[in-house]
Amino acid sequence: MSAALWGVLPYLAVVILLSGTIWRYRYDKFGWTTRSSQLYESRLLRIGSPMFHFGLLVVVVGHVVGLLVPESWTRTFGVSDEFYHGNALFWGSIAGICTLAGIVILIYRRRTTGPVFMATTTNDKVMYVVLVAALVLGLWTTVVAVYQGHDTADYRETVSPWFRSLFRLQPDVDAMAAAPVQFHIHALVGLLLFAIWPFTRLVHAFTAPLHYLFRPYIVYRSRDVGGAGARPVRPGWSPVGTADRERGGRR
Amino acid sequence: MKVMAQMGMVMNLDKCIGCHTCSVTCKQAWTNRAGTEYVWFNNVETRPGQGYPRQYEDQERWRGGWTVGADGRLRLKAGGRLKKLLTIFSSPVQPELADYYEPWTYDYATLVEAPLGDDFPVARPKSLITGEDTKVTWSANWDDNLGGASEMGHLDPIVAKIRRESEDRIRFEFEQTFMFYLPRICEHCLNPSCMASCPSGAIYKRAEDGIVLVDQDRCRGWRQCITGCPYKKIYFNHKSGKAEKCTFCYPRIEVGLPTVCSETCVGRLRYLGLFLYDADRVTAAASTPDEKDLYQAQLDLMLDPNDPEVIRAAREEGIPEDWMDAARRSPVYALAKTYRVALPLHPEYRTMPMVWYVPPLSPVVDLLKEQGHDAESAGTLFGAIDALRIPVEYLAELFTAGDVEVVEGVLKKLAAMRAYMRDITLGREPDGSIPASVGMTEEAVYDMYRLMGIAKYDERYVIPKAHVEDAHRLEEIGCSLDYDEGPGMYESGPLGEASGRPVPVAVETFHALRDRQTADQPASSESLRGRVNLLNWDGNGRPSGLFPERPPEAHPAAEPEQP
Numbered sequence: 126m127s128a129a130l131w132g133v134l135p136y137l138a139v140v141i142l143l144s145g146t147i148w149r150y151r152y153d154k155f156g157w158t159t160r161s162s163q164l165y166e167s168r169l170l171r172i173g174s175p176m177f178h179f180g181l182l183v184v185v186v187g188h189v190v191g192l193l194v195p196e197s198w199t200r201t202f203g204v205s206d207e208f209y210h211g212n213a214l215f216w217g218s219i220a221g222i223c224t225l226a227g228i229v230i231l232i233y234r235r236r237t238t239g240p241v242f243m244a245t246t247t248n249d250k251v252m253y254v255v256l257v258a259a260l261v262l263g264l265w266t267t268v269v270a271v272y273q274g275h276d277t278a279d280y281r282e283t284v285s286p287w288f289r290s291l292f293r294l295q296p297d298v299d300a301m302a303a304a305p306v307q308f309h310i311h312a313l314v315g316l317l318l319f320a321i322w323p324f325t326r327l328v329h330a331f332t333a334p335l336h337y338l339f340r341p342y343i344v345y346r347s348r349d350v351g352g353a354g355a356r357p358v359r360p361g362w363s364p365v366g367t368a369d370r371e372r373g374g375r376r
Numbered sequence: 377m378k379v380m381a382q383m384g385m386v387m388n389l390d391k392c393i394g395c396h397t398c399s400v401t402c403k404q405a406w407t408n409r410a411g412t413e414y415v416w417f418n419n420v421e422t423r424p425g426q427g428y429p430r431q432y433e434d435q436e437r438w439r440g441g442w443t444v445g446a447d448g449r450l451r452l453k454a455g456g457r458l459k460k461l462l463t464i465f466s467s468p469v470q471p472e473l474a475d476y477y478e479p480w481t482y483d484y485a486t487l488v489e490a491p492l493g494d495d496f497p498v499a500r501p502k503s504l505i506t507g508e509d510t511k512v513t514w515s516a517n518w519d520d521n522l523g524g525a526s527e528m529g530h531l532d533p534i535v536a537k538i539r540r541e542s543e544d545r546i547r548f549e550f551e552q553t554f555m556f557y558l559p560r561i562c563e564h565c566l567n568p569s570c571m572a573s574c575p576s577g578a579i580y581k582r583a584e585d586g587i588v589l590v591d592q593d594r595c596r597g598w599r600q601c602i603t604g605c606p607y608k609k610i611y612f613n614h615k616s617g618k619a620e621k622c623t624f625c626y627p628r629i630e631v632g633l634p635t636v637c638s639e640t641c642v643g644r645l646r647y648l649g650l651f652l653y654d655a656d657r658v659t660a661a662a663s664t665p666d667e668k669d670l671y672q673a674q675l676d677l678m679l680d681p682n683d684p685e686v687i688r689a690a691r692e693e694g695i696p697e698d699w700m701d702a703a704r705r706s707p708v709y710a711l712a713k714t715y716r717v718a719l720p721l722h723p724e725y726r727t728m729p730m731v732w733y734v735p736p737l738s739p740v741v742d743l744l745k746e747q748g749h750d751a752e753s754a755g756t757l758f759g760a761i762d763a764l765r766i767p768v769e770y771l772a773e774l775f776t777a778g779d780v781e782v783v784e785g786v787l788k789k790l791a792a793m794r795a796y797m798r799d800i801t802l803g804r805e806p807d808g809s810i811p812a813s814v815g816m817t818e819e820a821v822y823d824m825y826r827l828m829g830i831a832k833y834d835e836r837y838v839i840p841k842a843h844v845e846d847a848h849r850l851e852e853i854g855c856s857l858d859y860d861e862g863p864g865m866y867e868s869g870p871l872g873e874a875s876g877r878p879v880p881v882a883v884e885t886f887h888a889l890r891d892r893q894t895a896d897q898p899a900s901s902e903s904l905r906g907r908v909n910l911l912n913w914d915g916n917g918r919p920s921g922l923f924p925e926r927p928p929e930a931h932p933a934a935e936p937e938q939p
Contacts, residue, residue, distance in 0.1 A: 158597035158617035163466065164473050165505070165614070171466045178465040239506040240473075244614070332596050334464075334575030338457050342572035343658075346580040348630075348842065361592070361616040363410045365481070365504060 130313070131301040135291050138316040145323030146331060155360045159329040165240040169230055177227025183220035184263070187213065192288045196281045214271060221264045228257060252325040259318050262311040269307050284308050378655040379679060379690040381699055382566065382586030382730055383629060383648065383839070384708040385638070386718045387559055388828060389736040390790070391645035394557040396420050396517065398637035398646075402561075405636045406623065411615025413479030413504045416516050417622035418637045420559045424532045424548075424770065425519045427558075429475040432608040433722070434533040439469045440606030441569050441725030442662060450663045450726065452572055454603045460575060469603050477514040479504040505614075522548065522555050534773045542769060554739035554767045558774075561637060562609040562622035563721065563729030564588045566653060566677065567662045570621075573604025578619075584842070585650075586730065587624045595619050606725040630842040638837060647831075649706030649838040650699065651730065652679040652690060662726045667777040670723035677728070678713050681706070702840035707827055708732065715816075715824045717786050719775035734828070735775055735783055737790040739767035754795035754810045761787045789814045789824075797825050 149157065163170055191213060199209055232253060235241050266280070283304035290297035301312070322328065402418040421427045435441060439454035454460070454469060482499035490497035503510035519528060529535055529548040547553055564581075568588055571579040578594035579601055581587070590601075590610070597617040601610045610621045625635035629648075633639070638646040654677055661673040679686045681703035690700055703709065711718040711734060718732035740760050744751040751757065761768060761784055768783055776782040792814045799806045800822075811821040827835070 154593035155616070155618075157593075158595065160617040161597050161599055161612070162614075163470055163599065164612050167466070167470060167472055171468075174466040239508070243506060329596055332576070334461070334577075334596070334598065336577070337461060337575040340577050343567065344571055344577055344580040345583045348582050348584045361409065361411070361613065361618070363615070365408060365410050365413050 127298050127302040130309075131287060131298045132296045134313075134316055135296070138320045141320045142322055145320075146328065149323045149328060157328055157332065158326075160244070160326050162235075162238075162241045162244055165244070166234060166238045169234040169238075173227045173230030173234060175227075176223050177231055180220045180222075180224030180227055183216065184224055187217050187220060191280065192285050195285070195289070210270075214267060217267055218264075221260065221267060225257075225260050225264060228253075228260065232257070248325055252321060252327065255314065255318050255321060256327075259311065259314045262307065262314055266305075266307045266311055269305070280304065280308055284312065377679075377686075377689045379652050379686060379693050379695060380586065380655045381584065381695055381703065382651045382653055383564070383624060384651045384706075384712075384730045384732065385561070385635075386647040386708045386711045386732045386734065388643075388645040388647075388734040389556055389558065390734065390738050391643035392420070392557040392559060392736075393643055394420055394422065394521065395642050397640050397642050398559055399516070401636050401640040402622075405625070407620070409613075409615075411613040412611065412620060414473065414476045414516075415611040415613070415620060417609070417611075417620075418559065418561045419516050420557050421517070422520050422522060422555055423558050423774070424525065424529055424535050424553075424555065425522070426528065426531050426533075427560075428516045429471050429608050430514075431475075431531060431533050432471075432606075435606055435725070437469070438471070438606070438608070439603060440608070441604075441722075441727055442567070442572075444663055444665060444726070448663060448665065450567075450659060452569055452604060453606075454573065454600075460573065460600055464575065464598055464600070467599050467603060470599060471602065471608065473505065477516065477518070478510060480510050480512055522553065525553070534770060537773060538766070538769055542765075554743060554770075556736040556739055558721075558733075559637070560607065560609070560721070561635075561731060562588065562624070563607055563727065563731045564622075564624055565730060566655075566658045566674075566728035567726065568605075569725070569727050570601035570605040570610050573600040574598070575600055582626075585626075585629065587626050587629070588621070589623060589626070590619050590621055592616075592618050592620075606722065606727065607729075629839055632839045632841040634837040634839060644836065647707040647711060647827075647836050649708040650681075650703040650840065651706065651709055651712075652681050652686060652695075652703050653677045654679055658728060662728055667724040668779040670726065671720060671776050671779070671782060674720055674723055674728050675713060675716070678709065680713075681709070696840075699840045702838050705838045707831065707836060707838060710824075710827060715789065715820065715827075717789055717824070719782070719786065721774060722777075723775075724777035733775060734790070735771045735786055737787050737794070739771075740764055740787065740791075743767070752794055752798050754792060754807075754813070757791035757795065758788060758813075761791065785814070789816065792816070793821050793825050793828070796821050797829075 200206075235245055235253075283300050287297045287301035287304075290300070301309075399416055399418045399420055403416065406417055407413075407415040416428065419428045427433060432438060432440075435453060441453050442450050443453045445451055452460075455463075480501045480503050483502050484499050486497045487499050501510050501512050502508065519525065522529070525548040530539070564587055566586070568579070568581065571581065571588065574595075575598045576594050576596045578591045578596070580589060580591060582589065595618045597612070597619070599612055599619065601619050602608070602612055604610075610619050612618075613620050625633075625637075628635060628639075634646075634648050638648055657677055661677050662670075664670050664673040681687070681690075681700060687700065708718070712732050717734050719735060720729045720732055722729070737757075740757065741751040743764060744756060744760050749756050749760070765780075768780055768787065769778075771787075772778050772780045772783045792810045796806060796810045796818070806818065808818050811818050816824075
């Protein structure tokens with residue numbers, strides 16, 4: 126059981142993530158977008174979206190530091206456990222709460238603003254469930270850590286060694302199995318999130334436009350070769366209509 | 377000097393009757409799709425008026441275009457790269473649907489489906505965004521023909537500016553006001569701020585003809601281009617999540633046809649042709665410190681296609697000879713540079729727009745006529761252009777960053793042409809002093825008159841075709857060889873029939889033909905993959921799907937024939 130969960134599943138998730146992303150990029154570049162709904166509503170978006178995204182960036186940095194930097198390294202640099210955990214809890218809670226509050230605002234907006242809700246697909250709804258679950262469970266591990274003290278739930282001795290061992294292709298299943306149950310659930314939901322990632326709107330994160338900082342402002346390109354002629358019908362050419370018209374049929 | 381070619385357009389505003397045919401045909405051709413209901417690649421605005429989207433010219437609010445910093449360097453008005461990335465999660469300056477309008481349709485089905493009753497059935501307006509009943513409150517030309525101008529005229533950013541800076545006031549009372557129409561498409565700028573704003577680098581300028589396009593596969597919907605474009609001519613397709621813009625009808629231009637808006641223009645007021653420009657000097661020209669010098673700077677970028685030095689440099693850049701010939705016959709170059717009667721729209725945005733306008737003399741003529749003057753005589757017209765400050769100032773705010781003298785000069789040329797040609801038309805002795813008074817020769821005025829008054833189709837539209845050496849690429853067969861999925865990989869996508877990239881018909885036919893030639897059986901559902909394309913059917917057998925399925929018991933042999 127442990128071997129399947131912590132030895133096989135992570136690799137399965139990574140395979141789905143990578144192959145799914147490559148497939149999506151080859152197959153569906155047209156669908157690769159943020160699917161922004163700012164045109165419909167911007168008052169709540171202006172608060173919720175930056176809160177969520179910046180919070181999430183800090184959360185990602187927190188995960189990278191917590192999972193990749195071994196305990197022995199920080200000790201070598203003289204960082205005390207109390208100081209480390211205090212910081213991790215402090216920044217982690219702030220970022221986590223920001224992210225959660227942000228996404229709550231965004232989901233509220235999505236549900237209550239008519240046009241935004243209309244533009245929400247089933248795919249989006251499933252993604253939101255998994256994303257919020259991962260966030261809440263992540264915060265839950267933090268809450269438990271505060272409540273019980275870090276000694277009983279030190280992920281740096283269980284989760285982190287397991288995570289690093291994954292890269293060595295020799296997963297330390299026992300270390301992860303020894304972690305408290307809240308970490309197990311959080312990790313599983315996290316793996317699920319990575320597995321569905323390429324098939325949701327979350328892909329826009331993979332094309333974060335950092336190259337904008339370095340590219341020239343004016344872009345010249347030669348005429349698209351093989352452009353004209355009997356061109357295939359491109360996506361995005363669906364007819365205008367309302368639900369009424371579809372119900373009534375065309376006549 | 378790096379010579380590049382640019383397709384440009386000139387619109388003669390005196391001829392625009394505001395019929396919106398260009399807008400309608402453009403919409404039918406390009407934006408009659410879900411997600412683009414509110415998108416007008418071409419729109420016609422009545423000026424004074426708020427324009428579309430409302431008040432888009434108020435750049436203090438919308439932050440479009442470029443600005444020159446204290447160090448003399450050009451920067452985006454909405455902020456640099458870092459600022460754009462930091463505010464990417466919620467774009468700070470972004471028009472909402474309310475700034476355009478909520479597109480709607482009518483519930484026509486009720487008209488034919490309503491049960492019999494005492495009341496007439498009504499086709500209610502339905503929002504195309506929510507699908508709910510809606511109340512129509514605004515559209516792309518709600519203030520057409522100064523509709524509502526007495527209440528809302530002051531909302532025009534240019535009216536507001538003139539009110540602030542001038543002692544005169546624009547009046548909206550009937551008989552004291554003026555108006556004209558302004559058709560607008562994407563400016564296909566030499567220094568496009570939409571392109572500079574795009575974090576993904578999806579917007580590009582075609583090296584051959586300067587047409588600015590959005591790569592739909594690279595656009596990620598960050599929407600910075602919408603903020604960046606001061607003309608608000610990039611729109612967000614809210615269904616696909618991608619930016620879309622006027623394409624200058626490039627598939628038509630490539631084969632030598634005018635754009636749809638030009639082709640269908642009732643007033644025949646649009647001219648299409650080539651400019652040659654010096655790409656190396658664009659940034660320097662756009663950085664000209666004084667806004668009022670920008671028109672001249674832009675004009676200086678346009679190269680003379682008869683200049684041997686330019687011809688040599690153009691050959692070096694590989695511009696084909698037929699394009700050079702087209703550049704020499706270009707009506708847009710003639711109107712913009714030879715006669716200097718076409719002006720760029722809002723040069724102060726520093727984007728170097730390539731759709732130019734001949735400002736309308738009609739506001740002046742109309743006012744004169746209403747006051748009972750002879751609106752065709754040179755003396756009256758010249759005097760009126762000097763005296764009627766308001767229309768002239770308004771035009772100057774549109775076309776020369778407020779430089780009244782340039783607009784006056786153009787209007788006087790138009791007035792001189794009018795007065796000079798009247799004498800010829802009426803068989804009187806032409807008055808050579810009239811052209812001289814605006815610094816033109818009699819021949820030049822006559823040529824200008826021919827171009828503006830009677831130029832036929834092939835004189836108004838001088839469009840060199842995409843070059844013959846490239847022609848094979850423009851045909852579909854060219855792409856079949858390097859078709860992405862490779863031979864044999866042409867079945868429909870994994871998510872069903874319509875998913876993925878459709879296979880070009882030529883590719884499908886090629887494979888079907890080969891299958892047929894090498895198979896020892898008639899075309900079957902297998903080789904046609906469940907689809908029936910009659911072009912590929914060899915007439916043998918009955919591929920499944922060609923006819924509807926028959927119920928098993930209804931076999932002809934078992935069925936008694938009807939007499």
